[in-house]
Amino acid sequence: MMTEQEPLTKRTVSPRKIAVAGVLLVTAILLAMVFAPERDVYARWESPDGRHMVSVYRLQKIFAMPGQGSDAPGMVLLTNRDGIVLNRRRIDMVQLASEPVWGPETVRMKLLFEWRLD
Numbered sequence: 074m075m076t077e078q079e080p081l082t083k084r085t086v087s088p089r090k091i092a093v094a095g096v097l098l099v100t101a102i103l104l105a106m107v108f109a110p111e112r113d114v115y116a117r118w119e120s121p122d123g124r125h126m127v128s129v130y131r132l133q134k135i136f137a138m139p140g141q142g143s144d145a146p147g148m149v150l151l152t153n154r155d156g157i158v159l160n161r162r163r164i165d166m167v168q169l170a171s172e173p174v175w176g177p178e179t180v181r182m183k184l185l186f187e188w189r190l191d
Contacts, residue, residue, distance in 0.1 A: 113130065113131045114128060114129075114130060114131075115129040115130060115131045115147060115167040115170065116128070116129040116167075116170055117129070118172060118173055120175050120180070120190075121175055123154065124153060124154055124190070125151060125152065125153055125154070125159070125175075125180065125190055126151070126152050126153075126154075127149065127150070127151055127173045127180060127182070128149070128150045128152065129147055129148070129149050129164075129167055129170040130147055130148045130149075130150070130167075131145045131146075131147050131167050132145060132146045132147055132148060144166050144168070145166065145167055146163065146164065146165055146166065146167070147163070147164045147166070147167035147170065148161060148162070148163055148164070149161065149162045149163075149164055149170060149182065149185065149186065151180065151188050151190075159188070159190075159191060160186070160188045162185065162186050164185060169184065169185060170182065170185070171183050178190055
């Protein structure tokens with residue numbers, strides 16, 4: 074005598090659970106981006122007279138492989154002694170930054186910029 078076999082049941086995840094998991098994942102990623110430091114100081118040089126400073130900041134990357142820290146994009150800022158930003162420039166990799174050359178009225182960094190010290 075043949076008996077009917079019960080159909081195999083598949084375990085399915087409800088669309089609601091998938092939606093909740095997606096919302097939690099997006100929320101976790103956004104919170105990590107908000108509370109992570111936006112930029113890290115890579116290098117900083119003060120002018121000989123102490124009136125200006127050139128700072129290089131490493132901008133946050135969402136994902137980086139080990140050893141890619143110097144490949145990070147960055148921002149170079151020229152500030153006065155009060156911390157007011159006089160000039161800025163985005164750079165593709167912070168390792169492009171080198172020690173600036175200070176003149177009486179300008180500051181320059183090889184291959185990146187030449188700015189007036191106003």
